[in-house]
Amino acid sequence: MSDETTGGTAAGDEPVLQAVHVTKHFAVRGGLPRRGATKKVVHAVEDVSLDLYAGRITALVGESGSGKSTLARLLAQLYPLTGGEIRLHGKPVQALRGKAFREHVRTVQLILQDPFSSFNPVASIAGTLRRAVALHHPGKSAKERAAVIDDLLTQINLVPPRQFTEKFPHELSGGQLQRLSIARALAADPEVFLADEPVSSLDVSIRLGILNLLRHLTEDRNAAMLYVTHDIASARYFAADTAVMYAGQVVEKGPSEAVTQQAAHPYTQLLIASAPDPSRAGADRVRDIGQPPSLIDPPSGCRFHPRCPFAMERCATDAPEPFEISPGHTARCWLYADDPEARAKRADNAEAVAGLTAPAS
Numbered sequence: 001m002s003d004e005t006t007g008g009t010a011a012g013d014e015p016v017l018q019a020v021h022v023t024k025h026f027a028v029r030g031g032l033p034r035r036g037a038t039k040k041v042v043h044a045v046e047d048v049s050l051d052l053y054a055g056r057i058t059a060l061v062g063e064s065g066s067g068k069s070t071l072a073r074l075l076a077q078l079y080p081l082t083g084g085e086i087r088l089h090g091k092p093v094q095a096l097r098g099k100a101f102r103e104h105v106r107t108v109q110l111i112l113q114d115p116f117s118s119f120n121p122v123a124s125i126a127g128t129l130r131r132a133v134a135l136h137h138p139g140k141s142a143k144e145r146a147a148v149i150d151d152l153l154t155q156i157n158l159v160p161p162r163q164f165t166e167k168f169p170h171e172l173s174g175g176q177l178q179r180l181s182i183a184r185a186l187a188a189d190p191e192v193f194l195a196d197e198p199v200s201s202l203d204v205s206i207r208l209g210i211l212n213l214l215r216h217l218t219e220d221r222n223a224a225m226l227y228v229t230h231d232i233a234s235a236r237y238f239a240a241d242t243a244v245m246y247a248g249q250v251v252e253k254g255p256s257e258a259v260t261q262q263a264a265h266p267y268t269q270l271l272i273a274s275a276p277d278p279s280r281a282g283a284d285r286v287r288d289i290g291q292p293p294s295l296i297d298p299p300s301g302c303r304f305h306p307r308c309p310f311a312m313e314r315c316a317t318d319a320p321e322p323f324e325i326s327p328g329h330t331a332r333c334w335l336y337a338d339d340p341e342a343r344a345k346r347a348d349n350a351e352a353v354a355g356l357t358a359p360a361s
Ligand SMILES: Nc1ncnc2c1ncn2[C@@H]1O[C@H](COP(=O)(O)OP(=O)(O)OP(=O)(O)O)[C@@H](O)[C@H]1O
Pocket: 026, 027, 042, 043, 044, 062, 063, 064, 065, 066, 067, 068, 069, 070, 071, 295
């Protein structure tokens, strides 16, 4: 088995931002309190470890409700942790307010899915960016700030900048607004971008342009990026590393090419088989037998076992630790144990998924 908290995919590099055995439970509200009743909680994120590296994009992939946004918000320090640790440059951060929180927010910038609701409709583009620039560049004169705004708009390709500064959010398209939210994040000169489904609310035809912009910014600034998405095909295209989340846990992670072309966990295989690609062979051999579980009362053992066609007895009782599939590629799945029953099931699985690869984006 492998220790998830050490040995990142970028050998030799230190991670910029880390989730280390992070857990988040939300209290369930509502209902009349009953004497002796235990409080219900949503087990939204359970024992997740993830490392983000400078100059690298890590995709976080999974179905709706698997805990992706919660993990991004924990990395941004927007929620207190139930357990585990967030580390920035190796140091634990516990910054939920005050100066330390402001510094974390500057260093780690969230870019959200819906650019339409993230701007003040009565503030001009210049007004919106002026606020961000004033916050993060307090010593600059008005003239210097205007130059920073021009530079930000140029970086995100809203050019010539002066054609945009006096516009209002409703005068921009969805793609232009998402570029503007990227500019607002850039004003902080962050080391980490947490992009939560940055293109899923946008027209398919403009998604690639925004993803390419994010990729160039990450490379040019040597920033780390978490790319949250439902779309495993875009993870392969866009991210160096991919982590797959199911029911609050990371079930597989590693280099994107390995995770998407030699998927090891039956859940990742199911995600790939469900991705639309009529030309692909092998998809119909991977069966789905159910729905994601309730996170108020998640299944014992491996959380995927009630849906898994390859489940063994131990899967219902014992939670698997990550097994190493190849260097840097791990899967939390008992199929990779070294015993005769697991080997036989592994052979069945290999036969069922032969030829199954994520479609080209
Ligand atoms: N503030 C909250 N209070 C209570 N439960 C929450 C809260 N935020 C998220 N949850 C629950 O935690 C679980 C994980 O939600 P989360 O939004 O992180 O998933 P997700 O993978 O990002 O889904 P989506 O792709 O739909 O955004 C869900 O069951 C959700 O209902």
